[in-house]
Amino acid sequence: MSCDVAAEPIPGLTPAHGRSAAGFGAAQGISVGALTKAYGAQVILDRIDLDIAPGELLALLGPSGSGKTTLLRLLAGLDSASGGAIRLGGEDAAGLSVQERRVGFVFQSYALFRHMTVFDNIAYGLAVRPRRLRPSKAAIAARVSELLDMMQLPGFEKRFPSQLSGGQRQRVALARALAIAPRVLLLDEPFGALDAKVRKDLRKWLRDIHDRTGLTTVFVTHDQAEAMEVADRVAILNGGRIEQIGAPGEIRERPATAFVRAFLD
Amino acid sequence: MSESATSNLAPTPRAAAPVADEAAPARWTLIAVTVGFLGLFLLAPLLVVAVEASRKGWDGYCSALADPDARAAILLTLLVAAIVVPLNTAFGLSAAWAISKFQFRGKAMLTTLIDLPFSVSPVVSGLVFVLLFGAQGLFGTWLAAHGIQIIFAVPGIVLATLFVTFPFVAREVTPLMQAQGTAEEEAALTLGASGITVFRTVTLPNVKWALLTGVLLTNARSMGEFGAVSVVSGHIRGLTNTIPLQVEILYNEYSITAAFTLASLLACLAVVTLGLETLFERRGGGAQNVL
Ligand SMILES: Nc1ncnc2c1ncn2[C@@H]1O[C@H](COP(=O)(O)OP(=O)(O)O)[C@@H](O)[C@H]1O
Ligand SMILES: [Mg+2]
Numbered sequence: 001m002s003c004d005v006a007a008e009p010i011p012g013l014t015p016a017h018g019r020s021a022a023g024f025g026a027a028q029g030i031s032v033g034a035l036t037k038a039y040g041a042q043v044i045l046d047r048i049d050l051d052i053a054p055g056e057l058l059a060l061l062g063p064s065g066s067g068k069t070t071l072l073r074l075l076a077g078l079d080s081a082s083g084g085a086i087r088l089g090g091e092d093a094a095g096l097s098v099q100e101r102r103v104g105f106v107f108q109s110y111a112l113f114r115h116m117t118v119f120d121n122i123a124y125g126l127a128v129r130p131r132r133l134r135p136s137k138a139a140i141a142a143r144v145s146e147l148l149d150m151m152q153l154p155g156f157e158k159r160f161p162s163q164l165s166g167g168q169r170q171r172v173a174l175a176r177a178l179a180i181a182p183r184v185l186l187l188d189e190p191f192g193a194l195d196a197k198v199r200k201d202l203r204k205w206l207r208d209i210h211d212r213t214g215l216t217t218v219f220v221t222h223d224q225a226e227a228m229e230v231a232d233r234v235a236i237l238n239g240g241r242i243e244q245i246g247a248p249g250e251i252r253e254r255p256a257t258a259f260v261r262a263f264l265d
Numbered sequence: 266m267s268e269s270a271t272s273n274l275a276p277t278p279r280a281a282a283p284v285a286d287e288a289a290p291a292r293w294t295l296i297a298v299t300v301g302f303l304g305l306f307l308l309a310p311l312l313v314v315a316v317e318a319s320r321k322g323w324d325g326y327c328s329a330l331a332d333p334d335a336r337a338a339i340l341l342t343l344l345v346a347a348i349v350v351p352l353n354t355a356f357g358l359s360a361a362w363a364i365s366k367f368q369f370r371g372k373a374m375l376t377t378l379i380d381l382p383f384s385v386s387p388v389v390s391g392l393v394f395v396l397l398f399g400a401q402g403l404f405g406t407w408l409a410a411h412g413i414q415i416i417f418a419v420p421g422i423v424l425a426t427l428f429v430t431f432p433f434v435a436r437e438v439t440p441l442m443q444a445q446g447t448a449e450e451e452a453a454l455t456l457g458a459s460g461i462t463v464f465r466t467v468t469l470p471n472v473k474w475a476l477l478t479g480v481l482l483t484n485a486r487s488m489g490e491f492g493a494v495s496v497v498s499g500h501i502r503g504l505t506n507t508i509p510l511q512v513e514i515l516y517n518e519y520s521i522t523a524a525f526t527l528a529s530l531l532a533c534l535a536v537v538t539l540g541l542e543t544l545f546e547r548r549g550g551g552a553q554n555v556l
Contacts, residue, residue: 078454078455098455099458099459102457105451105455109448111451111452113449113453113467114449114471124453128457128458128462129457177455179456
């Protein structure tokens with residue numbers, strides 16, 4: 001078999017036309033219309049409308065229990081909606097399985113595969129592809145080491161998740177999600193489990209990763225300072241409804257509702 | 266920070282020292298009682314088995330094993346285990362999977378039902394099968410009309426053993442699967458893995474050591490089960506006697522050495538099982554402390 005990595009383009013992984021340095025295709029927007037989720041009589045998400053532009057970094061901000069995780073899971077196809085529509089890059093997501101949606105999902109608890117090394121964790125999405133679509137071993141290794149560099153985790157290939165700090169686990173989870181060259185990136189409270197100091201450092205870093213990959217990114221947080229500092233636009237969720245969407249400055253200057261005003265203080 | 270840490274920690278060593286001193290006699294008494302008990306009820310019997318089995322020397326040992334009825338008992342025992350262990354591994358895994366990864370009605374009841382074979386006396390379990398499949402049983406006439414014999418034949422022994430050993434795998438695996446939740450599986454799905462791939466690459470490896478422990482216990486019990494098998498077997502020499510049943514027959518006939526020779530096989534199985542179980546638990550413990 002050929003060991004020449006450059007000669008073996010990985011579909012959807014090879015550096016594309018200048019849009020992004022790290023080999024992600026053209027960014028795809030997310031469009032959500034009247035999206036509703038109910039468990040029995042309990043309405044968790046109430047007719048959510050949300051348009052996220054290709055390449056945008058959107059923060060989903062709201063108190064605990066406001067439905068942020070639920071919205072993210074619906075976008076990823078991990079749960080099914082009770083009503084409404086989701087479009088990913090202009091394609092109706094209703095007919096797409098979780099696997100077909102190919103979203104990069106970073107779980108709140110990281111959900112790293114505990115019995116696999118960092119290398120195998122990051123390589124997973126490529127290694128489980130059907131043989132026909134699977135990159136060569138050398139190409140996978142090259143991809144993993146490229147991502148480890150990007151995450152500033154060189155030399156961590158052989159470690160197990162248990163041997164990593166919270167911040168390192170979080171970065172491995174992000175690398176694993178990025179490895180499949182996802183259509184969009186969804187992060188559920190990416191810094192939730194980390195201490196305050198680390199969180200501050202990671203804000204700039206997340207913005208940096210987003211700018212380098214050019215991926216449409218939705219990240220969930222309950223910390224308004226975090227949302228305001230990092231995101232292009234912020235959507236404020238409360239009780240399953242969107243209270244306001246706008247650029248951080250706009251929201252700060254003109255809070256649309258009493259809830260938003262109180263939440264920002 | 267450091268001040269409050271020291272002031273929090275300081276009293277502990279002082280308080281701990283006298284407690285440890287006072288506890289010493291109690292500790293030694295408890296250890297002595299435990300070791301004494303284990304020696305009397307676990308090690309002594311093992312020794313007796315070894316001594317009795319070797320009473321007629323190596324030749325006696327070999328000739329006892331070469332006896333056709335003993336041979337047949339050994340083969341039947343291996344056959345039953347070879348059927349029961351894979352089936353109950355599959356059943357146990359399915360049950361553990363269903364209970365820990367899905368929400369459904371009657372889940373609590375299912376969990377209780379899985380433990381039923383442990384709470385019912387094996388003899389009763391055996392009798393239930395006789396009442397179902399025996400000549401006078403519920404399906405007896407139908408089975409006889411179709412020339413199928415279950416009771417007093419190998420199928421009955423397999424069924425009874427299946428029933429008795431069902432809980433082992435499910436019991437070892439379910440709590441672990443429950444504790445691990447579904448996040449890793451969901452992550453694998455978003456990364457493009459199919460359901461079966463997720464099971465093979467994430468779910469199964471995560472419970473590997475617990476599963477192996479369950480398989481081991483299933484095997485040990487399916488080879489050693491007496492009560493339920495005794496009821497359904499009919500004790501036909503060379504045909505429906507497993508090792509434990511053959512041991513009893515030999516013992517009742519005062520063929521003490523032959524009885525203990527066969528029993529020594531089961532004793533060896535127990536020792537090997539225990540050793541492997543310890544190993545698996547140590548491995549599993551290492552992997553499960555991860556998160
Ligand atoms: N499987 C479920 N069944 C019933 N209610 C649920 C379920 N999952 C989430 N909820 C409810 O939905 C609401 C929103 O949850 P979630 O999306 O996790 O909020 P957030 O991520 O903003 O904290 C909560 O009140 C929660 O109790
Ligand atoms: Mg949440």
